[in-house]
Amino acid sequence: xxxxxxxxxxxxxxxxxxxxxxxxxxxxxxxxxxxxxxxxxxxxxxxxxxxxxxxxxxxxxxxxxxxxxxxxxxxxxxxxxxxxxxxxxxxxxxxxxxxxxxxxxxxxxxxxxxxxxxxxxxxxxxxxxxxxxxxxxxxxxxxxxxxxxxxxxxxxxxxxxxxxxxxxxxxxxxxxxxxxxxxxxxxxxxxxxxxxxxxxxxxxxxxxxxxxxxxxxxxxxxxxxxxxxxxxxxxxxxxxxxxxxxxxxxxxxxxxxxxxxxxxxxxxxxxxxxxxxxxxxxxxxxxxxxxxxxxxxxxxxxxxxxx
Amino acid sequence: xxxxxxxxxxxxxxxxxxxxxxxxxxxxxxxxxxxxxxxxxxxxxxxxxxxxxxxxxxxxxxxxxxxxxxxxxxxxxxxxxxxxxxxxxxxxxxxxxxxxxxxxxxxxxxxxxxxxxxxxxxxxxxxxxxxxxxxxxxxxxxxxxxxxxxxxxxxxxxxxxxx
Numbered sequence: 001x002x003x004x005x006x007x008x009x010x011x012x013x014x015x016x017x018x019x020x021x022x023x024x025x026x027x028x029x030x031x032x033x034x035x036x037x038x039x040x041x042x043x044x045x046x047x048x049x050x051x052x053x054x055x056x057x058x059x060x061x062x063x064x065x066x067x068x069x070x071x072x073x074x075x076x077x078x079x080x081x082x083x084x085x086x087x088x089x090x091x092x093x094x095x096x097x098x099x100x101x102x103x104x105x106x107x108x109x110x111x112x113x114x115x116x117x118x119x120x121x122x123x124x125x126x127x128x129x130x131x132x133x134x135x136x137x138x139x140x141x142x143x144x145x146x147x148x149x150x151x152x153x154x155x156x157x158x159x160x161x162x163x164x165x166x167x168x169x170x171x172x173x174x175x176x177x178x179x180x181x182x183x184x185x186x187x188x189x190x191x192x193x194x195x196x197x198x199x200x201x202x203x204x205x206x207x208x209x210x211x212x213x214x215x216x217x218x219x220x221x222x223x224x225x226x227x228x229x230x231x232x233x234x235x236x237x238x239x240x241x242x243x244x245x246x247x248x249x250x251x252x253x254x255x256x257x258x259x260x261x262x263x264x265x266x267x268x269x270x271x272x273x274x275x276x277x278x279x280x281x282x283x284x285x286x287x288x289x290x291x292x293x294x295x296x297x298x299x300x301x302x303x304x305x306x307x
Numbered sequence: 308x309x310x311x312x313x314x315x316x317x318x319x320x321x322x323x324x325x326x327x328x329x330x331x332x333x334x335x336x337x338x339x340x341x342x343x344x345x346x347x348x349x350x351x352x353x354x355x356x357x358x359x360x361x362x363x364x365x366x367x368x369x370x371x372x373x374x375x376x377x378x379x380x381x382x383x384x385x386x387x388x389x390x391x392x393x394x395x396x397x398x399x400x401x402x403x404x405x406x407x408x409x410x411x412x413x414x415x416x417x418x419x420x421x422x423x424x425x426x427x428x429x430x431x432x433x434x435x436x437x438x439x440x441x442x443x444x445x446x447x448x449x450x451x452x453x454x455x456x457x458x459x460x461x462x463x464x465x466x467x468x469x470x
Contacts, residue, residue, distance in 0.1 A: 019363070019364065022363075022364055022365070023364045023390060023394045026364050026365065026367075026368045026386075026390045027387060027390055027391070029368070029383070029386075030368065030371070030383035030384075030386040030387035030390060031383065031387065032383075033372075033382050033383030033386065034381050034382065034383040034384060034387070034429065036382075037381050037382040037383060038381065038433075043382055046382065047376065047382065050372060050373065050375075050376035050382075051376050053373065053376070054328065054373055054376050054377045057325065057328045057329055057332070057377060058332070058377070060329055061329055061332050061333055061334070065334070133334045134332040134333075134334060135331075135332050135333065135334050135335055135340065135343075136332065136377075136378045136379045137378040137379055137380050138340050138341070138438070138441050139430055139435040139437070139438060139441065139442075140379060140380070140435060142379040144379075171379075178379050185434055185435055185436075185437060186433070186434055186435070205437065206437035206438055208337070269337070
């Protein structure tokens, strides 16, 4: 039996054909998978299973980084800790002082909004997540965080850091989640210029911390150094969080739109930890259906009622 | 007596793929990103050339799916590319085996061009068209790394008698 088997599988010149049919089937299978995966959400189970299989690989890659962080914590000298503590205390005092003013402003804002009969802005809940050290596909601006659907992370959730909006969760697997940064070529975020209230769209591109503003007219009131904050239109991102600072604005009369680029407020290339944002009211529900209600049609209707 | 039913050396093959996956997402500084060889494709080419009776398009497909899950690409993108890589390598494995190393490098270069073109094509349909240097430099780097990968994997294969 063994001799027979050995004869059936010659070692040196095994010329088994590659199996054209099998290859063709696998090619069709990959194309079908891609098409289904493009219609997001339909392959969630398969993604979850595969990401659980490859999770140890991520853990191994992240291990030296985690050990380094742990070691710097353990080996920090008393003096360094005291210094850090002092710095943190003064930072905290500074922030608290600013917050005092903020509390007064918030009250004033609530009163004004009540007078205008606009729904008050409700602050959301925030929790910290760590980035896993891993380089993903170089053409997409993706990061992996160590919180998953088990921790309540969901696809579409806003991710912040201490300076501004980082991006959104594009897939929540059980143990980890994948965050697409706002600078990704496929991303666009609704922003408004903090100084003037001018609304526009900031879209991602090739560079990691650059956004471009392709839909600004030549007459737009905008200048370098202007802060762009999220406008909350579209209901995807919470309103009022810093997104980017305009770094370059150039009017070109020959073209319908001006050239403008902005540098992201959040530190997209060097951060180690991010903040996950849970809105108090689920934003996805007020997204498309309710937004037009606050736009000109509604005010027109009100005006029509008056006379 | 050699028994073929429990496959021999699965550990070595799986280990080589594990190492390739780890190296694929190992953090590198931004400028070094384009010098990263496509490790999983290299390992697939090696096993298809020297172990064609066991490694082929199905292994390529599974490795591609894992790579897709790991790097956050569309599920099936790398799978498609690696199926084509495996098929090409299987198709010419008898010729390539007797080539001198520099000709093998050239063959690997051609296979990697197919691989990168598939990814370029799919990414282009999704709108990820930027960064041509990042797209095509790894093809050359991968071809240059090929002799060293062969050296290491051939030694592993001999030592653990993977056949």
